Amino acid sequence: MATLVEAAAAVSVAGAILLLVTTALAASARIDALCASVGAELVTDRQLEQLLDRASLASGAGPAHPPAISSLSADTVVFGSDQNGDGVVDTTSSETTALEVRMGSGTTSVRVRLGRQTMTVLDAGDDVASVAGLDRYGNATAAASARLVELTLIPTGDDAGATRTMLFTVPMRMFQ
Amino acid sequence: MSASLIAHAQSLAAELRARRDVLCARYAALGGIALGTARADATATATLVGPRVGSLAVYWVRPTTSWCVLRAAAACGEATRVLDRTMPDPSACSAPPQ
Numbered sequence: 001m002a003t004l005v006e007a008a009a010a011v012s013v014a015g016a017i018l019l020l021v022t023t024a025l026a027a028s029a030r031i032d033a034l035c036a037s038v039g040a041e042l043v044t045d046r047q048l049e050q051l052l053d054r055a056s057l058a059s060g061a062g063p064a065h066p067p068a069i070s071s072l073s074a075d076t077v078v079f080g081s082d083q084n085g086d087g088v089v090d091t092t093s094s095e096t097t098a099l100e101v102r103m104g105s106g107t108t109s110v111r112v113r114l115g116r117q118t119m120t121v122l123d124a125g126d127d128v129a130s131v132a133g134l135d136r137y138g139n140a141t142a143a144a145s146a147r148l149v150e151l152t153l154i155p156t157g158d159d160a161g162a163t164r165t166m167l168f169t170v171p172m173r174m175f176q
Numbered sequence: 177m178s179a180s181l182i183a184h185a186q187s188l189a190a191e192l193r194a195r196r197d198v199l200c201a202r203y204a205a206l207g208g209i210a211l212g213t214a215r216a217d218a219t220a221t222a223t224l225v226g227p228r229v230g231s232l233a234v235y236w237v238r239p240t241t242s243w244c245v246l247r248a249a250a251a252c253g254e255a256t257r258v259l260d261r262t263m264p265d266p267s268a269c270s271a272p273p274q
Contacts (some may be wrong), residue, residue, distance in 0.1 A: 028181055035184035042191045046198060053202065053257075061262050063243035085239050169206065 048121045048151075048166065051112045055079045055097030056149060056168040063087070068170045072133045072143035075101040079170075092116050099151065099168075101129040110151065128154040134167075146170060193253070200228050200252035205259040208234040208248025214273035228252055236269040244269035 060068030062082025066089045070080045078098040080089040089095050098113040108129045110122035133146025153164040207225035208215075215221040215234040222229040230251040237245040237260070244266040249258045263269070 028178065032181040032184055035181070035188045039184065039188040039191050042188075042195055046191075046195055049202075050198070057257075057259050061245070061260055063240060063262070063266075065262060065264075085243050 044122055045166065048110065048112070049168075051119075051121055052099055052168050054094075055099070055112070055114070056170060058083065059097075059170055062089075067144070069133065069143040069146055069149075070096070072131070072146060072149075074130050074132070075103075077131050077133065077143075077149050090115075099131060099149065101131055101151075103129070108153075110153075124153055126157050128156055194255070196228075197253035197255035198257075200226065201250045201255040201257040204229040204232050204250035204252060205248045205257040208232045208250060209246060209259050209261045211248075212246070213268075213271055214246070216273040222250075225250075235273065236271075238266075238269045242266050 056079055058081045059079035060066060060081060063085050064082060064087050066080050066082050068079060068081075069077060070089070071078045076098055078096065081095050082089055083095050093115045096113075096115060100111040100113060100118070102109050102111060106126055108124040108127050109120045110124060110129060111118050111120050113119075130152050132140050132150045132152070133143060134148040134150055135141040135145050136147055138148075147170050149168045149170065151166045151168070155161045155163070204222070204225050208221065211221070211224070211234055213234070214236045215232075218231040218233040221234055222232040225232055230253070231249075232251075233247075233249045235247055237247050239245065244263040246261045246263055246268070247258060248260075249256065
């Protein structure tokens, strides 16, 4: 009888340990996947911020004070600057840069255009993406009075989750 | 599994540190521009905008006689950011650093 009780106790302890190990392994796998996905998301965000900072932070520079944002629509914002001081915003060089959202064939991409070069910096899958200009009160506004540029990504479909927004400053407008 | 988890966690920690440094430098540069004039001491200026800012140099640049730029160069950890602001009045570049 005593042996049976001991055996049952041993099986119970072994079962509990097995359950703990299994739970720990499952948690570990979830944390592993989360670390990988959050890390990848942060890298993408930082890359996009860095590339767009090059455009937005320099916009409006130049002795003739060119418009910082030359055009703005729901899918494109175009920044301008006169970096060599010749009085002209060159549309074929990095004096003209743009943030573009393009949707086609069920996929959305966020692109940065530097002069005549365009690169996709974010493949947003089936998310809905848009661009807007915000005034000093956070209201949507036109190119001439935008102080912030907002990129919004709204997840749809199976992975629908929280809406992501990224804001980019237009420094030349900060002190006006 | 554990090796992969450790590698991913380390990679994520490095990315978070990089992101923190980039944001720190970005906003320090904006803070430098907001100061509005050139500053003599980059280290002392850095303390004005945040404890994590390593240095913040704010100085005048005059690309041409009619073009005056206030430039802020900030460094936080490994990250740096440079931000320019074209001044409305080109004579602003004549003001001595504070």
